[in-house]
Amino acid sequence: MxxxxxxxxxxxxxxxxxxxxxxxxxxxxxxxxxxxxxxxxxxxxxxxxxxxxxxxxxxxxxxxxxxxxxxxxxxxxxxxxxxxxxxxxxxxxxxxxxxxxxxxxxxxxxxxxxxxxxxxxxxxxxxxxxxxxxxxxxxxDANRYIPYAKENPIIIHEAKYEGVNYYRNSNWKTTSAENFILEWAAQYYTIKEGQKEIIADDFSTVRVFxxxxxxxxxxxxxxxxxxxxxxxxxxxxxxxxxxxxxxxxxx
Structure with missing residues (x-):
């Protein structure tokens, strides 16, 4: 884990x-x-x-x-x-x-x-x-999420909290059809004056069911x-x- x-x-x-x-x-x-x-x-x-x-x-x-x-x-x-x-x-x-x-x-x-x-x-x-x-x-739910991830290789999420604008760029890759294992990679940014500044990278192996x-x-x-x-x-x-x-x- x-x-x-x-x-x-x-x-x-x-x-x-x-x-x-x-x-x-x-x-x-x-x-x-x-x-x-x-x-x-x-x-x-x-x-x-x-x-x-x-x-x-x-x-x-x-x-x-x-x-x-x-x-x-x-x-x-x-x-x-x-x-x-x-x-x-x-x-x-x-x-x-x-x-x-x-x-x-x-x-x-x-x-x-x-x-x-x-x-x-x-x-x-x-x-x-x-x-x-x-x-x-x-x-x-694997039956709905795997098709969604294949059709949307890049997934964007934006959030604003305590005056800071955050931006997350995620991508998923299916690595095992047997147990529906996916590799998840994401880059996190803050947005200041229209410019993105990277603040972190994240990577996880996850499973859907x-x-x-x-x-x-x-x-x-x-x-x-x-x-x-x-x-x-x-x-x-x-x-x-x-x-x-x-x-x-x-x-």
Whole structure:
């Protein structure tokens, strides 16, 4: 798994996504799913710079954030002084106490590259949920995204935050048709007086999934899907899955 968003990339990510995502709406979306399933305790995997954490904390909910980037966690802690954030890998983590709900946000599922990554992630999630707990996550839909990426080899995103204009030039290359692996490269710029100034380069290996793949992975790791939501985001067509931990059968 790539060591994501380290150093200055964490701050650039934070600035651009303030424009890309309405975090109040994002909070309402996930919180409604949590409340619908009577969940009291929450772990967010891919908690990033703590934008959702801020909303959970403001509403006095029992929340923990987990992220693979120490730089992102540092920003999150500045934003949420009384919130609990832990550095960890979604493929292998252990909480002190199981929680009622686990969220994987921001399409962090894209960094589960191998089938082993997927199985160990869902396995760790299962172990850290209460007996009737749920997992909620989004993923990029391969059936729609791969044709889109082939037809749009260069993808542009622009954002403005705190008076600074940002510009991101992204390109995708499919490297494996077997597991729908893509190489993602991006250049980040600020725009001043009409001139672009490069501030960072980024590169990641990511994976997109079909709905059938996700359904099978969940089944194999002890989950049953209770809701599937077709959701569009600022850039990609995604599905959001709500799945419940299966009850152990007793004889």
């Amino acid at each position: 790539t060591n994501l968003y380290s150093g200055k990339m964490a701050a650039i990510f934070d600035a651009m996504y303030q424009t890309f995502i309405d975090y109040d709406e994002e909070y309402r979306f996930y919180n409604n799913l949590i409340q619908d399933n009577n969940c009291k305790t929450i772990l967010e995997i891919g908690s990033g710079t703590g934008n959702l954490a801020k909303r959970f904390q403001e509403n006095q909910q029992e929340y923990i954030g987990l992220d693979y980037s120490e730089s992102m966690i540092a920003i999150a802690k500045e934003r949420n002084e009384n919130c609990n954030f832990i550095y960890g890998d979604m493929r292998d983590f252990q909480l002190k106490n199981p929680v009622d709900s686990i969220l994987i946000t921001g399409r962090s599922t894209s960094y589960m590259i191998t089938n082993e990554d997927v199985n160990t992630t869902f396995g760790s999630i299962n172990e850290n949920l209460t007996s009737n707990g749920i997992v909620v996550f989004d993923f990029i 079909t709905l059938n793949e996700i359904q099978l992975f969940l089944y194999l790791n002890g989950f049953e899907i209770i809701k599937t939501i077709d959701r569009k985001t600022y850039a990609y067509d995604t599905y959001v899955i709500v799945a419940r931990k299966k009850q152990l059968q007793t004889i």
